[in-house]
Amino acid sequence: MAELLYFGRLTDVTGTGGEEVSLPSDVNDTSALRQWLEIERGWHGTLTDPSVRIAINDEIVPDPSEIANGDRIAFLPPVGGG
Amino acid sequence: MFALLETPLLPSEALATFETRLNGAGGVVSFVGYVRPEAHGSDVTGLSLQAYSPLTETGIERAITEAETRWPLKAVSVLHRIGDMAPGDPIVFVATASAHRRPSFEAADFLMDYLKTDAVFWKKELTEKGARWIEPRAEDYQDRSRWDAQTGEPRKAPTHVRNQ
DSSP: OEEEEEOTTHHHHHSSSEEEEOOOTTOOBHHHHHHHHHHHHOOTTTTTOTTSEEEETTEEEOSSOBOOTTOEEEEEOOOOOO | OEEEESSOOOHHHHHHHHHTTOTTOSEEEEEEEEOOSEETTEEEEEEEEEEOTTHHHHHHHHHHHHHHHHSOEEEEEEEEEOEEEOTTOEEEEEEEEESSHHHHHHHHHHHHHHHHHTSSEEEEEEETTEEEEEOOOHHHHHHHHTTTTOOSSOOOOOGGGSOO
16 A cells, blocks of 8 residues: 655645555556546546646655555645745 | 744744854844735635645755855744644744844845745635635745855956946
8 A cells, every 4th residue: 555645735636635545556656646546536637737746755756756555655736835 | 943833933032042042143134924914805814834744844954954055154043833823923933143144134035935935835825705725926936046046155246336
């Protein structure tokens, strides 16, 4: 199982801040994960939007980066505080 | 010094604490950001700030280290709220100290630009008309980009303003 985390405006679409999923064998990088979730869930491009970055085990990574069951994978929309 | 606070931020106390560890600095700059009471013509009823540990912390610590590399600072303090706030509540406190004023002004400005555009926070504004997520404006990214090509060294005066 992989742990998926959703932040900020993404939770308005996902309805949850996180979930556990079993990654299919052909979903082995971040780009494939975005596509797979898009098809499975029909989230209207929310996660395929390039402004949404991905962190694997708390490190922001470029697409495509390798993923596997056991990873914590966070989807991060544009950030900003202050 | 850096902290994320789930409880109210008290700027005057934060400044008093900062003043006890100036390390002989001759100048201090402090900035406080507050929740605005109005946005896009609606009354704001609240603001909620979400962080992602440990990304939020490591990113801000990295920005502080960068500020300390660019400018000769004697002390730095960044306090940032998370959780639910009301209009008028302080969100962020940044203080910098240096021997002379300029490094403190510039480093505080640099840190605020980092916090507005790169710090790992998500802000949800609640208004009488509903809730909306706030993302950095184009101006915020523009402000941030001012620091990209700079070394922190004082800039030379342009030739056209040199005294003849």
